[in-house]
Amino acid sequence: MQLSCPNPVRYVLTLAAASARGQVAALSALLERHDAYIEEFAIFDDVLVSRFYVRAVFRLDNAGSAELGFLREAYGKLIARFDQAEGAIHELSRPTRVLIMVSKADHCLRNLLDQWRRRELNMDVVAVVSNHADLGPIVQAEGLPFYHLPITAATKPQQEAALLSCIQQHGAELVVLARYMQVLSEDLCQTLAGRVINIHHSFLPGFKGARPYEQAHARGVKLIGATAHFATSDLDEGPIIEQSLERVDHAFSPEQLLSTGRDVECLALGRALRYVLEYRVFINGLRTVVLR
Template identity: 55%
Template sequence: MTPNDQARAPQAPSEYILNASCRAGIGIVAAVATFLAERECYICALEQFDDDSTARFYLRAVFRLQVGSPAIGAIRAQFGDGVAHRFDMDWKIHDPLEAVRAVIMVSKDDHCLDDLLYRRRNGELNMAVTAVVSNHLDLRPMVEREGIRFIFLPVNADNKAQQEARLLEVVEETGAGLVILARYMQILSDELARRLAGRCINIHHSFLPGFKGAKPYHQAYDRGVKLIGATAHYVTPDLDEGPIIEQMVTRVDHNFRPEQLVRVGRDNECMALAAAVKFHIERRVFLHGNKTIVFRGP
């Protein structure tokens, strides 16, 4: 086998995801498409968005290597030196077959955790759960039945900083690229929120910023709401005001008692959190300040 043969892609087709953002301008899509075509890469899907309010351009392309394509390492190097350099892009090429390593944090409520683990089992979420961290022991049996490491980190005013430091150790030692707060009923410190910026997703039981604090569904009942919602967002130091990834809503009426609203809310929370995690895993989310651009196409 010649060195040139070794630089070629394997016979089996391999798909990759290109994410890129840069200042908006002419010729970006043409440059990306031409670059891939010249390397015998087949574009399976391409989504783009030009944000007039920020003059930023966003692109997500799914492409497949063909028999005559260079190896993905060569493509990455050539794209970085060429198109990305020309347009001063923030970019990355991802392998969608690589499972995203994640730490899930919970307290006592099990519905969001159970839903995520089910979706992971059936292949809907390409996610490797490296650990479940909790400030309570209630969900330990559920986690260990899945063969997942359970870490008990009780939190109080005296040990909060120490336990958050331990959490960061868990994230780093397991190589987790994502932290999911699946109804974790503790407020993260500003420092921890900053350390996890862009890779920590929370679920909130309302359309933010409404109905914060305790018993949100009872608050909603007292206000006679007609829509029950849930919001999944990235965590920031601003409590429950991070960039929104997904929201779910269900119409209700005066017949719904607080306990019925709670049940509806649980379903919304599961769906919104699962969708947000899926969008993140599939590299569909772009962050710009407190705003997200989410590509929902194929």
């Protein structure tokens, strides 16, 4: 009988590789050889593109850092035998260093800071960056660094250079665009590929441009939605991580639609960020795989 420790350290093994027989058996055997106790094991084989994904949560009871090092080394050697393989072993409890970017809207920022303060999201918020100064007092009240980096079409290269310097200075592993109303350049998106999460409103039908909720009201929409995705230089078209919907009706004013939209944006962004922080998300071309 396997006895658990009072406060075991849990790890997450992730793998994305070309589909092949024997991969699950090889991973299970590897963990067994290193006395790992598997608590969760999720897989998905995308038969359309022959791509295989694994997320395994395990613990190493009564094992020290040396054993973890041996396991990581053995895992690296194992997946080197797989075709087109990417994988790693992460400590599940280690907070991810997150930098948040905002403009003037505060609802997503406040929601993320609330969840961070309550330790509901396993992250360290290292800084907040904005192209406006409006939300500085909210951030500074939390004791966090706030950087006001204004931007124009003419100054975008310099602003993004300062932004990248800030990300590097704080060792940010993940960037969250919490209603940051600017499109990142192609160069910056490539530099930060797979590390930037964005949130945007999405309607059925969709409305773009200024005053989208007034447009939605004029068309009598019945669903308000939001999409969280990895950011690319194509506006709101990166691989989707999470979506959320709320039903509305003819009685909703534009202001009520806006309020509902804000709630849905917070919900979708919070869920998407949680999935990423828990190493559940794999980019699969223009899509994502989210193992739960």
